[in-house]
Amino acid sequence: MKIKKSAFYIFTVIFSLHSPAFAEPSVADIQYRAQQGQAVAQYHLGMMLLSGEQGVVKNYEQAFKWLTAADQNGSVGAKYSLGMMYYTGTGVEKDAKRAFDYFTKAAAKGHAKAQYNLGVLYDRGEGTVQDYGKAFEWFSRAAEQGYPPAEYNLAHLYKKGHGVAQSNEQALKWYTKAAEHNESDAQYNLAQMYLNGEGTPKNLEMAKKWFQQAANTGDVDAKEMLKSLE
Numbered sequence: 001m002k003i004k005k006s007a008f009y010i011f012t013v014i015f016s017l018h019s020p021a022f023a024e025p026s027v028a029d030i031q032y033r034a035q036q037g038q039a040v041a042q043y044h045l046g047m048m049l050l051s052g053e054q055g056v057v058k059n060y061e062q063a064f065k066w067l068t069a070a071d072q073n074g075s076v077g078a079k080y081s082l083g084m085m086y087y088t089g090t091g092v093e094k095d096a097k098r099a100f101d102y103f104t105k106a107a108a109k110g111h112a113k114a115q116y117n118l119g120v121l122y123d124r125g126e127g128t129v130q131d132y133g134k135a136f137e138w139f140s141r142a143a144e145q146g147y148p149p150a151e152y153n154l155a156h157l158y159k160k161g162h163g164v165a166q167s168n169e170q171a172l173k174w175y176t177k178a179a180e181h182n183e184s185d186a187q188y189n190l191a192q193m194y195l196n197g198e199g200t201p202k203n204l205e206m207a208k209k210w211f212q213q214a215a216n217t218g219d220v221d222a223k224e225m226l227k228s229l230e
Contacts, residue, residue, distance in 0.1 A: 009184075027054055039073035042066045046078065050090070071102075079106035080114045087117075096127030108137060115142035116150045123153075125163075127169025132163030133179060143174065148181035157187065168199030180212060187214035188222050205228070 007038030025033075030048070033041030051160030052058040064085060070078035086095045094132035100121050106114035119138035122131045135155050155174035158167045172193050178186035191210035194203045208229060214222035 021146050028055060029055075034069070037069075037073065038150070039070050039078075041079045042070035043075045044068060045082075047081065050081070050085075052155075055074060060085075064091050076106050076109040076111050076114075079109070083114065083117070096121065098127075100127030107141070110145075112142045112145040112147040112150070115139075116153075119150065119153065136163035136165075143177070146181070148178050148183045148186075151175075151178035151181065152183045152186045155157055155189070159189075167229075168193065170199075172199035179213065182217075183207075184214045184217040184219050184222075187217075188219055188225075191222070191225070195229075197209045 018187065025044075027048070030041050030045050034045040034082045046069075048054055048056040049059045049063035049066065050095070062084070067075075067078045067082050067085070071082055079102050083099045084090070084091050086102065087099035088094070100118070103118045103121065105115045106119045115138045119135045121127050121141065123135035136154070139150045139154040139157065143154045151174050153190065155164050155171045155178060158174060159171040160166070162172075173188070175186045175190040175193065179190045183200065187210045191207045191214065193199055194210065196202065196205035208226065211222045211229070213223045217225055
């Protein structure tokens with residue numbers, strides 16, 4: 001039986017901005033509001049400078065300046081984005097410890113992606129001491145918010161008994177949630193659990209269903225499993 005590796009990757013898409021605070025504001029309007037000290041505008045401007053959206057020329061130094069201002073004004077998104085800048089070394093020197101600190105601040109405010117990334121750092125011992133229990137805690141918080149990668153990693157921790165008592169039943173539960181949210185590795189692992197009767201009675205039809213779902217995304221292993229079950 002082959003179990004897919006856990007999805008312990010950092011969520012790195014930080015350069016896309018979707019803020020409902022502005023309908024379609026002009027760059028000048030955003031700059032004015034940012035200069036007036038409005039945190040949402042400061043965050044919006046910082047993200048535009050990171051991404052080059054709305055025709056703004058990318059400027060990481062200025063992006064860092066405005067995201068820092070937004071952070072100081074309480075913007076949770078800015079805390080997360082600053083963490084990503086430090087983690088990826090975008091416009092600043094890579095610094096996992098600083099990334100960890102920013103993710104911690106954003107995670108404490110309920111930011112699901114920050115909670116997930118914090119779990120990854122605890123799992124890896126990156127920017128902090130390795131702590132599977134803390135990884136479990138933060139993956140749990142993000143998973144409870146319906147964040148698919150966290151649901152997947154939480155299932156993996158239950159499957160392996162890392163940071164929590166081993167439980168195939170709980171692994172099945174969280175693989176199911178992640179699979180339903182189109183995480184292909186979760187679909188594959190869930191199919192394996194149904195095939196082998198782990199945390200659930202053996203169910204060939206359910207196994208085939210989830211192998212097929214994973215295969216539909218291009219998963220080669222799932223395609224091979226389906227052939228072997230014909």
